[in-house]
Amino acid sequence: MTLGCPYGTHRVLEPKGVFPQPALRLNNDFSILYDNEILIEVEILNIDSASFTQIKHQADGDPAKIADILLKTVAQRGKQHNPVTGSGGMLVGKIKAIGSALQQRPIQVGDPIATLVSLSLTPLRIDDIIAVHKETEQVEIRGEAVLFESGIYAKLPSDLPQKLALAVLDVAGAPAQTAKIVKPGDTVVVIGGGGKSGLLCLHEACKRTGVTGKVIGLSHSAAGIERMKKSGLPVIPLQGDARDALWVLHQIERLTEGRLADLTINVVNIPQTELGSILATKNRGIVYFFSMATSFTAAALGAEGIGKDLTMLVGNGYTEGHAEIALEVLRENLHLRQLYERTYA
Amino acid sequence: MTLGCPYGTHRVLEPKGVFPQPALRLNNDFSILYDNEILIEVEILNIDSASFTQIKHQADGDPAKIADILLKTVAQRGKQHNPVTGSGGMLVGKIKAIGSALQQRPIQVGDPIATLVSLSLTPLRIDDIIAVHKETEQVEIRGEAVLFESGIYAKLPSDLPQKLALAVLDVAGAPAQTAKIVKPGDTVVVIGGGGKSGLLCLHEACKRTGVTGKVIGLSHSAAGIERMKKSGLPVIPLQGDARDALWVLHQIERLTEGRLADLTINVVNIPQTELGSILATKNRGIVYFFSMATSFTAAALGAEGIGKDLTMLVGNGYTEGHAEIALEVLRENLHLRQLYERTYA
Numbered sequence: 001m002t003l004g005c006p007y008g009t010h011r012v013l014e015p016k017g018v019f020p021q022p023a024l025r026l027n028n029d030f031s032i033l034y035d036n037e038i039l040i041e042v043e044i045l046n047i048d049s050a051s052f053t054q055i056k057h058q059a060d061g062d063p064a065k066i067a068d069i070l071l072k073t074v075a076q077r078g079k080q081h082n083p084v085t086g087s088g089g090m091l092v093g094k095i096k097a098i099g100s101a102l103q104q105r106p107i108q109v110g111d112p113i114a115t116l117v118s119l120s121l122t123p124l125r126i127d128d129i130i131a132v133h134k135e136t137e138q139v140e141i142r143g144e145a146v147l148f149e150s151g152i153y154a155k156l157p158s159d160l161p162q163k164l165a166l167a168v169l170d171v172a173g174a175p176a177q178t179a180k181i182v183k184p185g186d187t188v189v190v191i192g193g194g195g196k197s198g199l200l201c202l203h204e205a206c207k208r209t210g211v212t213g214k215v216i217g218l219s220h221s222a223a224g225i226e227r228m229k230k231s232g233l234p235v236i237p238l239q240g241d242a243r244d245a246l247w248v249l250h251q252i253e254r255l256t257e258g259r260l261a262d263l264t265i266n267v268v269n270i271p272q273t274e275l276g277s278i279l280a281t282k283n284r285g286i287v288y289f290f291s292m293a294t295s296f297t298a299a300a301l302g303a304e305g306i307g308k309d310l311t312m313l314v315g316n317g318y319t320e321g322h323a324e325i326a327l328e329v330l331r332e333n334l335h336l337r338q339l340y341e342r343t344y345a
Numbered sequence: 346m347t348l349g350c351p352y353g354t355h356r357v358l359e360p361k362g363v364f365p366q367p368a369l370r371l372n373n374d375f376s377i378l379y380d381n382e383i384l385i386e387v388e389i390l391n392i393d394s395a396s397f398t399q400i401k402h403q404a405d406g407d408p409a410k411i412a413d414i415l416l417k418t419v420a421q422r423g424k425q426h427n428p429v430t431g432s433g434g435m436l437v438g439k440i441k442a443i444g445s446a447l448q449q450r451p452i453q454v455g456d457p458i459a460t461l462v463s464l465s466l467t468p469l470r471i472d473d474i475i476a477v478h479k480e481t482e483q484v485e486i487r488g489e490a491v492l493f494e495s496g497i498y499a500k501l502p503s504d505l506p507q508k509l510a511l512a513v514l515d516v517a518g519a520p521a522q523t524a525k526i527v528k529p530g531d532t533v534v535v536i537g538g539g540g541k542s543g544l545l546c547l548h549e550a551c552k553r554t555g556v557t558g559k560v561i562g563l564s565h566s567a568a569g570i571e572r573m574k575k576s577g578l579p580v581i582p583l584q585g586d587a588r589d590a591l592w593v594l595h596q597i598e599r600l601t602e603g604r605l606a607d608l609t610i611n612v613v614n615i616p617q618t619e620l621g622s623i624l625a626t627k628n629r630g631i632v633y634f635f636s637m638a639t640s641f642t643a644a645a646l647g648a649e650g651i652g653k654d655l656t657m658l659v660g661n662g663y664t665e666g667h668a669e670i671a672l673e674v675l676r677e678n679l680h681l682r683q684l685y686e687r688t689y690a
Contacts, residue, residue: 007651009591019590019620021650022643086642121650152652173649245364246354275364289641289659296634296641296659297431298367304518304662305366305466306352307497314634314641314657317649 003101004034008148011123013078020148021121026078028125028146036149038107039097042126044163045070045119045139046170048089049196049269050292051082052137058084063132070139074126081120087292088120089137091145092156092166107155112162114169115145116152116323136167136344154323160330164337164345171197172326173317174267174290175204179325181263181286182208189252189261189280191242192268193217194224196344197290199231199336201265203329206233216255218242220268227343232335242268248276266291274298283309290315348446349379353493356468358423365466365493371423373470373491381494383452384442387471389508390415390464390484391515393434394541394614395637396427397482403429408477415484419471426465432637433465434482436490437501437511452500457507459514460490461497461668481512481689499668505675509682509690516542517671518662519612519635520549524670526608526631527553534597534606534625536587537613538562539569541689542635544576544681546610548674551578561600563587565613572688577680587613593621611636619643628654635660 004010007019014025033039047055047070059065074080081088092114095107107113115122123146130140147153156165178201182188188205192198194217205215216236217228228237238251252260260282266273271293278299281287287310289299299312330337349355352364359370378384392400392415404410419425426433437459440452452458460467468491475485492498501510523546527533533550537543539562550560561581562573573582583596597605605627611618616638623644626632632655634644644657675682 005591007591017589017591018617019647019650021646022617022620086640087646117650117652118646120646150651244362246350246352246362272363272367275367292642292645294641295431296639296644297637299641299659300637300662301366301432301463301465302364305364305462306495307462307663308661309664310661312659312661314644314659316653316655316657317645318652319654 002034003036004148006036006149008121010034011146021118024077026123028078028123030125030144030146033097033099035099035101037099038095038102038147040093040113040115040145040147041096042091042093042124042141042143042145044092044166045080045141046089046091046166047137047139048087048292049137050085051087051089053269054082054084056134061134063134066132067129071126071129074124079119079122079124085292086120088118090119090170091115091122092162093145096144102149112156113153114156114166115147116154116169116172116318118317122147136163138163152318157327160327161345164330164341165327167196167340167344168200168326168330169323171200172322173315173319174265175200175329176319176322176325177288177315178204178265179208180319181288184210185212186262187214187256187259189216189218189264191218191264191266191273191277192291193235194219194221194227195267197267199227199339200326200329201267202228202231202233202235203333203336206235214256216252227339230335230339232333242273242276243270245275245279249279252280261285263288266294269293271295275302278302278306278308278310281310286311286313288313288315347379348381349493351381351494353466355379356491366463369422371468373423373468375470375489375491378442378444380444380446382444383440383447383492385438385458385460385490385492386441387436387438387469387486387488387490389437389511390425390486391434391436391511392482392484393432393637394482396430396432396434398614399427399430401479406479408479411477412474416471416474419469424464424467424469430637431465433463435464435515436460436467437507438490441489447494457501458498459501459511460492461499461514461517461663463662467492481508483508497663502672505672506690509675509686510672512541512685512689513545513671513675514668516545517667518660518664519610520545520674521664521667521670522633522660523549523610524553525664526633529555530557531607532559532601532604534561534563534609536563536609536611536618536622537636538580539564539566539572540612542612544572544684545671545674546612547573547576547578547580548678548681551580559601561597572684575680575684577678587618587621588615590620590624594624597625606630608633611639614638616640620647623647623651623653623655626655631656631658633658633660
């Protein structure tokens with residue numbers, strides 16, 4: 001057997017010399033495995049929310065057409081890397097083989113795991129699509145995938161149902177980063193607070209800012225507002241359109257006596273919410289863009305355009321301990337766990 | 346007269362309700378001025394580097410075609426907002442009129458100023474294009490523009506030539522942010538270090554990290570390497586292709602005894618350098634993306650894809666004191682001033 005590149009460049013077919021994520025096509029022939037690869041028998045694909053929204057729209061909401069689009073993408077690219085949004089998602093499966101160079105890892109063939117790297121860089125072969133679950137953005141398949149040596153993953157916890165854990169792990173980066181950034185007494189705005197990632201962020205924001213802080217959750221839909229109210233968290237719910245930047249500014253001014261937010265976390269899966277996020281935040285504050293629909297230039301030029309001196313962060317889906325932090329939210333907050341089970345799992 | 350929105354939404358024609366930057370079309374009829382607007386007689390457009398590179402490519406390098414593209418964009422959009430790159434640039438001119446609500450400002454009609462907000466949100470009318478300077482990415486025109494109440498600007502300093510000051514102010518954000526982030530002893534990598542913005546960043550990086558630090562400048566071209574060498578700064582020059590992420594990793598490992606960079610600043614105006622920037626940086630380090638060619642998803646998924654826990658920042662063109670910091674570089678470093686005068690002004 002042979003040792004592949006830790007970052008998986010040995011699986012890149014086109015263009016040569018790039019990494020698996022920006023690559024146009026990966027080699028998904030798993031009849032030859034490298035010594036530092038893990039082969040996974042895939043059970044569920046958890047499509048990234050921006051990607052699933054785009055695919056659902058393109059398919060006019062038809063599950064069969066959604067399946068066709070997924071099959072076509074994977075056949076063409078050797079990975080579920082949405083060519084429109086550029087994003088992926090993650091998967092759950094059972095370990096089928098562990099390369100000889102990774103035998104010291106605390107995992108065994110048969111272990112249920114979730115990959116915590118994006119599907120946009122994970123070699124994948126789909127043999128069959130069993131079911132498309134539009135409400136959870138999860139797709140049951142038969143197929144195989146490979147995890148590279150640098151690829152992060154989590155063994156699925158035994159005290160939480162698999163689909164539930166997967167839904168949480170998919171968005172684990174945002175609540176973990178929230179936990180690390182929010183300081184006691186901070187005013188925090190979560191744009192997209194009623195969504196899958198937003199609810200976990202709201203939990204961490206409330207917990208870390210504490211009784212001297214203020215947490216505002218913005219959601220476009222009545223359902224999102226309802227979920228925030230049912231979360232058991234001391235969140236101020238705000239319903240409206242985050243793309244209407246002036247409206248966002250006026251509402252956050254009203255709710256903070258003109259002081260604005262110390263930290264704004266954007267986890268909403270629609271474009272053109274950059275300026276609203278910037279306007280919601282005070283000078284020298286922080287905006288954390290976690291939405292894959294974020295436009296780099298809209299953010300950069302938006303802040304400059306209104307002469308606002310703030311720190312803007314690109315959401316990193318990985319931070320140390322992110323899986324543990326995110327899964328723990330569901331153990332700490334029974335209301336959220338119930339909401340999650342009803343809505344996303 | 347009437348008061349416009351401080352952010353200039355009163356000039357947005359299409360689509361209604363958005364801010365001037367994301368707008369498709371602005372009202373550039375300056376026969377009616379609002380009370381909180383400043384009218385400028387424009388002399389020079391300093392096109393954003395990513396935008397100029399794209400336009401030059403589209404025009405096959407022909408100055409007349411470049412002029413046509415600029416005229417067409419401004420006729421269609423009422424602003425020099427490159428529809429491909431999404432970026433703008435800045436302008437220099439003389440103040441022609443000051444709205445009654447801004448009379449307390451320390452400026453007078455006739456003052457030479459540079460706008461420090463992007464052209465992508467500045468209402469502009471071009472009457473004539475006098476000359477296209479490909480080497481400096483500056484375009485001499487006759488025309489008018491309007492600055493909104495929130496729009497930042499700088500009076501041009503009397504001890505520096507106008508074109509020189511403009512070239513510096515155009516990229517003032519990056520060196521000022523560098524000055525604020527670099528700590529003594531840091532290892533700093535500047536990707537695009539031989540360029541207009543990169544040279545100023547190198548100066549600030551060397552100054553702030555001091556004798557216990559290390560500063561590496563990466564440039565694709567021999568000319569860029571030559572400029573770094575002539576800058577008089579204790580920079581380690583590195584020539585190569587920043588899109589080749591693995592090559593970047595191996596070189597930065599070699600130059601830092603495997604420790605990698607505490608801070609990587611990306612100011613190179615070409616796409617697909619996100620992963621190289623991430624790989625050059627140590628775990629828990631910082632990557633500062635200043636290039637308008639940065640892809641948000643490539644950065645976000647790139648870090649996650651290799652399981653790297655680092656802070657990624659969206660370059661904010663504005664930070665307090667940025668014009669003063671950047672202009673001061675040319676007073677502190679005579680070598681850089683001479684280089685700048687020869688190359689960019």
